[in-house]
Amino acid sequence: MKKLGIIIAFIVIFIIAIFVGKYLYSSDAKEENMVKNEEKNNSIINQVDYSVKNDITINIDSEEEKISPNATLILKKHYKECGHTIKEYAEIPEEFVNLTKSEIEKEYSQWEVEKFTPLDIILIKEEEGFCNEHYILKEEQGIIAVYKVDKQGEETLYETTGISVEYLTESDKLELKDGIKVYGKEELNSMLENYE
Ligand SMILES: [Zn+2]
Structure with a gap:
């Protein structure tokens, strides 16, 4: 218990010393400190703003549109040799359901997403050769x-x-x-x- 008392006494003295030291600071130094503090506050505010912005982007991401199981899929193939684009209407594959646009772009990178809504997907691909139609x-x-x-x-x-x-x-x-x-x-x- 005695030791604890000594430690507390040291802490109290230390705190008092800090206050005294601050008080003895010249007025110039005080002004300088005030400016510094203000800068510090501003940077804290900036950080807070930044984190708020981050929160918003996260929210948008989580609400990104996803493919409905009732969606219609159109596959377009553009043939370089004859210049024709052939459209194919397809059932939505099961593995497409609930994917977002960026997930489709990542998983099926050979296709380009021409249109993306939860009910309407158009993918297009360049093909070498002749459309044969x-x-x-x-x-x-x-x-x-x-x-x-x-x-x-x-x-x-x-x-x-x-x-x-x-x-x-x-x-x-x-x-x-x-x-x-x-x-x-x-x-x-x-x-x-x-x-x-
Ligand atoms: Zn053709």
């Missing part, structure tokens, strides 16, 4: 036939439609005589729908 529509014995055209320009019969040219306009008939070029299944289907 070049078609030509022609009239054959009064009905429309679809030929597929390969890289070398060779035509092979792809589909014989049940669409008669009989009721088409004269200009449509003329165009069919020359052959109507169509690129991509999507365009082909909408073209045939127009003639039906």
Whole structure:
């Protein structure tokens, strides 16, 4: 107990010494100290601001949009050789559900994210070569036939439609005589729908 008393006495003396020392400081030094303290306070305020900003970014991150299981996925492939972009509609893969845009970008880095909303994802990729979806529509014995055209320009019969040219306009008939070029299944289907 005696030892403790001595330690406390030392601490008290030490504190008093500090106060006395401060009091004896010249007024210049006091002013200097005040400026320093102010700077210190400012830097503390800056630090506080910074941490508040950090909190906000963390919140935004946690609320980042995620892919819904009901989302629709469109895969676009742009073929360098012919310059066509072929669209493919796909079911949303299970492993995509709840991923954020940045997670998709990281996991599927060969694809570029063209559109990202929880219900609508479009991914696009550059492909070397030819899209292999070049078609030509022609009239054959009064009905429309679809030929597929390969890289070398060779035509092979792809589909014989049940669409008669009989009721088409004269200009449509003329165009069919020359052959109507169509690129991509999507365009082909909408073209045939127009003639039906
Ligand atoms: Zn093409």
